[in-house]
Amino acid sequence: MSHGDTIPLHPSSQSDIDEIENLINVGPATVLPARPTSPPRASIPVSSSLFIPSNLPPPAPSAPAAAYQKAPTAVPPSVPSAESSRGGIAADGFGSPPNTLTEPVWDTVRRDLSRIVSNLKLVVFPNPFREDPGKALRDWDLWGPFFFIVFLGLTLSWSASVKKSEVFAVAFAVLAAGAIILTLNVLLLGGHIIFFQSLSLLGYCLFPLDIGALICMLEDNVIIKIIVVSITLAWSSWAAYPFMSAAVNPRRKALALYPVFLMYISVGFLIIAID
Amino acid sequence: MEEGYSSLPTSHLLGSVPAAVAEDKTGGAASESSSANLQSFPPANGGYQAPGSAYGGDEQATSSWKGVCSISSYTPYFNIDTDIVVDRLITSVYPLNDFTRKIDGNPDMYGPVWISTTLVFMLAALGNCATYLMRKRNEPDAVWNFDVTFVDWAACVIYGYALAVPVAFYFLLQYVGCNASLIHLWCMWGYSLFIFLPSSLLLVAPVEIFRWVIIILAGAASSWFVAQNLKAYTEGSDLMVLIVSALLLQFALALFIKIFFFM
Numbered sequence: 067m068s069h070g071d072t073i074p075l076h077p078s079s080q081s082d083i084d085e086i087e088n089l090i091n092v093g094p095a096t097v098l099p100a101r102p103t104s105p106p107r108a109s110i111p112v113s114s115s116l117f118i119p120s121n122l123p124p125p126a127p128s129a130p131a132a133a134y135q136k137a138p139t140a141v142p143p144s145v146p147s148a149e150s151s152r153g154g155i156a157a158d159g160f161g162s163p164p165n166t167l168t169e170p171v172w173d174t175v176r177r178d179l180s181r182i183v184s185n186l187k188l189v190v191f192p193n194p195f196r197e198d199p200g201k202a203l204r205d206w207d208l209w210g211p212f213f214f215i216v217f218l219g220l221t222l223s224w225s226a227s228v229k230k231s232e233v234f235a236v237a238f239a240v241l242a243a244g245a246i247i248l249t250l251n252v253l254l255l256g257g258h259i260i261f262f263q264s265l266s267l268l269g270y271c272l273f274p275l276d277i278g279a280l281i282c283m284l285e286d287n288v289i290i291k292i293i294v295v296s297i298t299l300a301w302s303s304w305a306a307y308p309f310m311s312a313a314v315n316p317r318r319k320a321l322a323l324y325p326v327f328l329m330y331i332s333v334g335f336l337i338i339a340i341d
Numbered sequence: 342m343e344e345g346y347s348s349l350p351t352s353h354l355l356g357s358v359p360a361a362v363a364e365d366k367t368g369g370a371a372s373e374s375s376s377a378n379l380q381s382f383p384p385a386n387g388g389y390q391a392p393g394s395a396y397g398g399d400e401q402a403t404s405s406w407k408g409v410c411s412i413s414s415y416t417p418y419f420n421i422d423t424d425i426v427v428d429r430l431i432t433s434v435y436p437l438n439d440f441t442r443k444i445d446g447n448p449d450m451y452g453p454v455w456i457s458t459t460l461v462f463m464l465a466a467l468g469n470c471a472t473y474l475m476r477k478r479n480e481p482d483a484v485w486n487f488d489v490t491f492v493d494w495a496a497c498v499i500y501g502y503a504l505a506v507p508v509a510f511y512f513l514l515q516y517v518g519c520n521a522s523l524i525h526l527w528c529m530w531g532y533s534l535f536i537f538l539p540s541s542l543l544l545v546a547p548v549e550i551f552r553w554v555i556i557i558l559a560g561a562a563s564s565w566f567v568a569q570n571l572k573a574y575t576e577g578s579d580l581m582v583l584i585v586s587a588l589l590l591q592f593a594l595a596l597f598i599k600i601f602f603f604m
Contacts, residue, residue, distance in 0.1 A: 232489045240492075253412050254419040255451070317422040325455060332462040339469060339487045 182210040189270040190305045206262060211269015214276055215241045218333070221279040225340045237336060244329040245269060252322050257314035267309050268326070274301040275330065279337045291338050299334040303327055418524065421449040433532040433566060440529065440566070441573040448524045453531020457503045460534055463541050464495040468602030474547040494601065502594055503531055506587075513583060514575065521574045529570050533591065536563050537598060544603045552603055560595025564588040 166174065185205065187193060215238060223234040249264040278298030282291045306326050314322045407414045429452060432440045468491050476485050507526035514521040540559035544552050568588045575583065 226487070226489075228486045229489055232493075236489050236492050250412070251451075254416055256416060256420070315422075317424075320423040321421070321426060321451060325458075328455075328459060328462065332466065335462075335466045336487075339466070341487065 178207070178209060181205060181207055182213075185210055185266070186270055186273060189267060190273050190301070206266035208262065208266055208269070211245070211266055211272070214269055214272045218272060218276050218279055221276070221283055222336060222340050225279070225283045227341065233336075233340060237333070240329070241272065241333065248325050248329065251325055252310065252313050255314050255318050255322055257318075257322060259309075259313040264309070264313075268306065271302050271306040271330075272333075274298040274305070275333055275337065278334070282337050282340075286341075288338070295334045295338050299330055302330050306330075415450075418448070418450040420447060421451055425449075426452060429532055430535055433535050434562070436562070436565065436569075438569050440532070441525075441570050444525060444528050448522070448528040450524070450527065450531075453503060453527055453534075456531055456535050456538070457499050460537055460541070461492070461495040461499050463538060464499070464598065464602050465492040467541050467545050468495070471545045471547065471603045474545065478547050491602065498594075498597065498601075499534070503527075503534065506530060506590060510571070510583070510587065517580060517583075519575050519580070525574070530567065533563050533567050533570075536566075537595070541598070541602075544599065552599060556595055556599040556603075560592045563595065564591040567591045 185207065218241065219234045219237040222237045223230045226233040245265050245268040248268060249259065249261055252259050252264065253261070275295075275298050278295050281294050285291060285294070303326070307323065310322050310326055311319045425447075426449070429440070429443060429449075432443060469487055472488070473485050476483050504527075507523065507530045511521060511523045511526055536559050540555050543555045546552065565588075568584050571584050571587050
């Protein structure tokens with residue numbers, strides 16, 4: 067038991083130990099279900115609202131731990147729950163807040179999806195917070211960028227008629243390594259950015275190119291492809307510009323921005339040329 | 342916006358890398374705060390240099406080499422502004438022979454890295470364009486597919502050349518006794534590739550004789566640039582063999598670009 071300890075435990079460890087003791091000692095029948103309105107489902111009958119109040123802070127929205135519990139979903143957000151049933155209770159270990167550890171999987175998925183959508187709106191669409199780099203992507207995550215990169219690679223691979231796997235490999239490598247190298251470039255030039263926040267932003271700025279690639283896959287005329295890709299390219303660059311230019315010394319702004327344009331232009335060219 | 346992201350509290354964000362120290366925020370090439378000795382790479386003695394040592398009279402007692410994996414140990418090689426980079430690019434094309442003097446105090450790696458990367462993408466993209474145009478011209482009904490392996494070949498050749506050739510010449514020069522700095526050699530060879538960028542744009546034109554003229558001119562200009570600057574590093578001793586071999590290697594690269602990507 068925890069009473070006989072001579073070493074004072076960390077408050078979160080103490081509360082977690084108390085929670086687990088509560089689960090062990092109190093039978094399943096006496097614990098209220100988490101969400102009374104959901105249909106009966108074969109889940110571990112644990113309550114998310116009746117726990118001993120722990121000393122843990124409320125779950126920060128940017129907690130990456132919650133992101134590891136599920137797989138990313140397709141753009142039409144209709145996720146069958148059965149698909150993600152494997153990640154119901156994540157092995158996060160001690161320190162994670164109780165209600166994300168034991169909440170239904172659909173809640174986790176929905177929360178992550180809404181975070182992706184809100185980040186997308188912040189980065190790619192015009193909004194009053196764009197000029198304030200502190201607000202943009204405070205709540206960064208890496209699922210959105212990962213999904214957009216994979217989607218772009220898949221779309222290019224589907225569009226290609228020969229060497230499909232090489233096309234996917236080149237697209238994925240260029241985009242993933244490119245995001246890392248661009249971030250390193252800004253850091254080397256003496257700029258101030260947070261590494262993963264920058265990776266996240268460069269991934270979200272691929273969203274317009276995803277749309278362009280999808281349209282080009284369905285369309286065969288080269289002129290239309292060029293127009294569509296130019297528009298989406300300009301959109302992507304416009305989305306990435308305030309973040310990158312604010313991060314470095316103004317005398318080096320062009321040095322930091324040029325590689326971003328280079329990466330987007332080369333991906334745009336890949337989209338046009340794949341047929 | 343100079344403050345940018347520097348005022349954000351970052352300690353609570355997982356995986357955040359502490360930003361590189363802004364020791365060179367105010368300085369251009371003549372900043373004393375960049376204390377890494379730029380004459381030798383990597384710095385000898387694990388980074389420690391006693392005062393009054395033979396390495397260029399650096400007053401700082403320690404260099405900023407913090408190990409291979411720390412960003413701040415590479416920052417001195419990127420201590421460069423836009424106008425300086427543009428000036429160096431123009432100097433590499435215009436045969437005025439003062440490039441060595443310009444990079445002497447502040448050799449940068451930004452130029453070589455991004456010039457070679459741009460060249461890789463341009464060769465892959467324009468090579469495909471050129472193949473398409475030639476195919477359309479000769480056999481209008483043939484089906485043409487985008488050849489993605491051009492990217493692989495371009496990356497291997499250009500990056501391999503820009504990395505390996507200066508290292509080889511560095512060791513050769515050390516062997517014959519000339520004191521050359523690897524960073525300067527990388528910088529010089531990187532900027533020598535710049536002339537291939539506009540010439541690859543011109544090589545798209547599907548006229549064979551025009552292409553050969555362009556590549557011979559570009560190859561000659563680039564080789565001349567390399568030879569002139571290498572002569573500056575081997576001043577004193579008569580190493581025509583090395584200089585001629587550098588010249589021939591650069592010309593061979595130009596021919597390879599033409600034959601592989603634009604045939």
